[in-house]
Amino acid sequence: MSLQSWLTRHAQTLIGSLGAIVREPGGALMTMAVIGVAMALPVFLAVLLENSSAATANLNQGFDISVYLKKESARSRAPALAELWRGRNDVASVRVITADAALAEFRERSGFGAALDELTDNPLPDTVVVTPAVSASNPQGVADLEKVLAAAADVETVQVDGAWVNRLNAWLDILRRIVWLVAALLGSGVVLVVGNTIRLDILNRRSEIEVMKLVGATDGFARRPFLYSGVWYGLGGGALAILIVASAVQFLTGPVATLAALYGSGFKLQGMDVDVYLGVLGCAGSLGWLGSWLAATRHIRAIEP
Numbered sequence: 529m530s531l532q533s534w535l536t537r538h539a540q541t542l543i544g545s546l547g548a549i550v551r552e553p554g555g556a557l558m559t560m561a562v563i564g565v566a567m568a569l570p571v572f573l574a575v576l577l578e579n580s581s582a583a584t585a586n587l588n589q590g591f592d593i594s595v596y597l598k599k600e601s602a603r604s605r606a607p608a609l610a611e612l613w614r615g616r617n618d619v620a621s622v623r624v625i626t627a628d629a630a631l632a633e634f635r636e637r638s639g640f641g642a643a644l645d646e647l648t649d650n651p652l653p654d655t656v657v658v659t660p661a662v663s664a665s666n667p668q669g670v671a672d673l674e675k676v677l678a679a680a681a682d683v684e685t686v687q688v689d690g691a692w693v694n695r696l697n698a699w700l701d702i703l704r705r706i707v708w709l710v711a712a713l714l715g716s717g718v719v720l721v722v723g724n725t726i727r728l729d730i731l732n733r734r735s736e737i738e739v740m741k742l743v744g745a746t747d748g749f750a751r752r753p754f755l756y757s758g759v760w761y762g763l764g765g766g767a768l769a770i771l772i773v774a775s776a777v778q779f780l781t782g783p784v785a786t787l788a789a790l791y792g793s794g795f796k797l798q799g800m801d802v803d804v805y806l807g808v809l810g811c812a813g814s815l816g817w818l819g820s821w822l823a824a825t826r827h828i829r830a831i832e833p
Contacts, residue, residue, distance in 0.1 A: 546760055575800060595658060607624055620661040622656060627652045722819030726757065758824075761816045765816070770800070770808055784797040
């Protein structure tokens with residue numbers, strides 16, 4: 529059989545299976561609706577998670593690395609270190625807090641001004657506060673930067689003030705894994721739904737399949753239209769899932785923008801990119817094909833004229 533003839537037969541089967549679905553839209557639409565709802569949930573969770581990651585992408589500005597210098601170090605040492613570290617690619621900004629400035633701030637906020645007047649010497653050290661760049665705002669990047677800062681001369685200790693950021697990143701990682709688990713479970717559900725639908729289609733066309741086998745049709749030939757029907761079910765459900773997610777994002781865009789404005793942020797809820805749309809359709813079509821293949825292979829093999 530030539531390639532052109534092979535492609536022609538598959539194209540005819542593809543169009544014919546779509547025609548069969550269009551002629552009886554009721555059951556097909558129900559199947560697509562179930563697939564759409566099942567796929568919309570993990571996709572919507574993934575969209576929310578990606579928006580959460582984008583909203584917290586600049587949280588590196590919310591935590592600092594405090595570098596405390598030795599008391600006996602020269603007064604010029606803090607500005608020199610600050611100037612040195614400003615040139616690093618993994619550093620966003622550096623500021624110096626002198627011992628006198630730190631004591632004055634503590635005096636103002638603590639209310640122990642009279643007690644501090646009794647001190648003969650300032651017990652606070654000079655401090656250099658380093659804010660990591662976005663590229664270094666991860667556990668490994670912060671750890672590497674911390675080692676570099678601690679290795680500098682006249683440094684007494686280094687304290688990372690961003691443990692809460694690491695906890696946030698850990699929670700986001702857990703949520704990503706939960707999304708994958710939900711997607712796997714619901715994807716299995718899609719396979720079962722399509723498989724059951726194809727099983728019913730095969731039972732309704734049992735006589736037709738028996739006649740096909742009597743005239744010499746192979747199991748693969750008899751199975752082909754059901755495989756394409758499964759793909760159509762999957763693609764229809766995937767398109768419905770995209771519509772559901774897009775509508776949900778549009779529904780939440782206004783309230784999210786209002787909430788962000790109350791916090792002084794210009795953040796806006798973003799929907800899916802084109803490649804995500806294509807990925808959802810491809811995944812839905814693949815799950816539909818898998819479900820139909822499992823059902824058709826089993827039940828058509830069991831039919832004998």
